[in-house]
Amino acid sequence: MLNAQSSLVGESQAIQEILRTIEKIAATESTVLITGESGTGKELIARAIHEKSARASQPMITVNCGAIPSELLEAELFGHVKGAFTGATANRIGRFEAANGGTIFLDEIGELPLALQVKLLRVLQTKQFEAIGSSKTIEVDVRIVAATNRDLEEAARKKEFREDLYYRLNVIPVKVPNLRDRKSDIAILVNHFITQFNTQTGHNVEAPSGEIMNALNSYDWPGNVREPENLMERLVILKGQGTVDLGDLPHRIFQRYAEGQPQGTGALSEWEFPRMVLPNSGVNLKAIVEAFENHLIDQALARTGNNKNRASELLMMNRTTLVEKLRKRGMITPAAKKAGMLPNNMPTAPSNDMSI
Numbered sequence: 001m002l003n004a005q006s007s008l009v010g011e012s013q014a015i016q017e018i019l020r021t022i023e024k025i026a027a028t029e030s031t032v033l034i035t036g037e038s039g040t041g042k043e044l045i046a047r048a049i050h051e052k053s054a055r056a057s058q059p060m061i062t063v064n065c066g067a068i069p070s071e072l073l074e075a076e077l078f079g080h081v082k083g084a085f086t087g088a089t090a091n092r093i094g095r096f097e098a099a100n101g102g103t104i105f106l107d108e109i110g111e112l113p114l115a116l117q118v119k120l121l122r123v124l125q126t127k128q129f130e131a132i133g134s135s136k137t138i139e140v141d142v143r144i145v146a147a148t149n150r151d152l153e154e155a156a157r158k159k160e161f162r163e164d165l166y167y168r169l170n171v172i173p174v175k176v177p178n179l180r181d182r183k184s185d186i187a188i189l190v191n192h193f194i195t196q197f198n199t200q201t202g203h204n205v206e207a208p209s210g211e212i213m214n215a216l217n218s219y220d221w222p223g224n225v226r227e228p229e230n231l232m233e234r235l236v237i238l239k240g241q242g243t244v245d246l247g248d249l250p251h252r253i254f255q256r257y258a259e260g261q262p263q264g265t266g267a268l269s270e271w272e273f274p275r276m277v278l279p280n281s282g283v284n285l286k287a288i289v290e291a292f293e294n295h296l297i298d299q300a301l302a303r304t305g306n307n308k309n310r311a312s313e314l315l316m317m318n319r320t321t322l323v324e325k326l327r328k329r330g331m332i333t334p335a336a337k338k339a340g341m342l343p344n345n346m347p348t349a350p351s352n353d354m355s356i
């Protein structure tokens with residue numbers, strides 16, 4: 001995994017509003033509750049709040065409340081003294097103390113066990129707590145930022161989350177919308193990630209445009225920003241250079257785009273023509289048309305997992321015509337090639353294993 005850059009990118013109203021909110025609240029000490037689906041950027045926002053605050057030179061300590069077993073979480077958050085429980089062989093400070101002077105980021109706060117919610121409520125009110133097994137009260141100066149993908153208000157109504165804690169946390173709410181609800185951010189994010197991964201790898205993949213961008217825009221991105229980030233990383237690494245083709249996109253994205261296209265003759269509209277300008281020296285029309293034909297045939301085979309029936313349907317041609325064309329090209333299936341039946345320089349259908 002390449003490094004994700006920490007700047008928050010987006011031109012949608014929602015992201016612009018979040019950026020303004022970050023500026024306003026960074027200067028304060030108020031508790032922040034960031035909500036949004038997985039992959040929307042909650043952690044990135046928490047980090048931005050810390051980095052813009054006067055606490056930036058102090059640590060930001062992250063605790064993933066959902067990832068630490070509940071019996072260990074209390075010791076993790078508040079520390080313990082030697083002998084407090086089996087295995088507590090020495091005094092150990094908790095994350096709240098480690099974050100002193102800085103920010104503590106309580107991720108997946110919705111998973112915090114009810115018993116610990118009481119203790120956290122007191123910390124929010126007084127900034128005081130005791131380590132497990134100790135009667136000494138510790139006081140810390142910590143900014144609290146919490147995040148969750150759960151609807152905490154609903155959880156509070158169902159008595160799964162303490163209502164008083166919810167209100168204490170929700171002083172400054174930051175709601176991060178799903179990527180599908182701010183589609184104007186898709187292009188800028190895609191460009192941002194392509195540039196970032198090109199820089200990190202020294203590769204030179206062109207940022208998608210035209211039809212590819214239309215396909216990316218028409219997709220719903222259930223994984224939110226993490227999904228285009230992973231996809232662009234994969235495209236940059238696997239392609240290395242050049243432009244992204246529709247055939248490079250994972251099947252689910254392509255499918256979605258293809259479904260949205262007007263049905264009919266299957267002919268290209270003018271804007272979909274390959275953008276080639278006729279050079280003054282002329283062209284070998286037959287060779288170019290053949291290359292284009294092969295390009296589409298390869299895509300159809302890749303997309304259907306080499307199923308010639310379905311590929312011929314996609315190309316609106318007879319199966320026999322398709323098979324004849326493949327035979328003429330000496331085209332082989334990847335399976336035949338893998339089995340070592342044919343030389344390496346024979347063309348094969350591209351594999352379609354780009355999905356993430």
Ligand SMILES: Nc1ncnc2c1ncn2[C@@H]1O[C@H](COP(=O)(O)OP(=O)(O)OP(=O)(O)O)[C@@H](O)[C@H]1O
Nearest residue numbers: 004007008009037038039040041042043044225226
């Ligand atoms: N607006 C954005 N600009 C640039 N990168 C972003 C943006 N939003 C999210 N990312 C990137 O997307 C990835 C997911 O973001 P992040 O980890 O902050 O999401 P999250 O909401 O905390 O997800 P989860 O709920 O799964 O923990 C990260 O690599 C982050 O850098």
Ligand SMILES: [Mg+2]
Nearest residue numbers: 039042043107
């Ligand atoms: Mg997160």
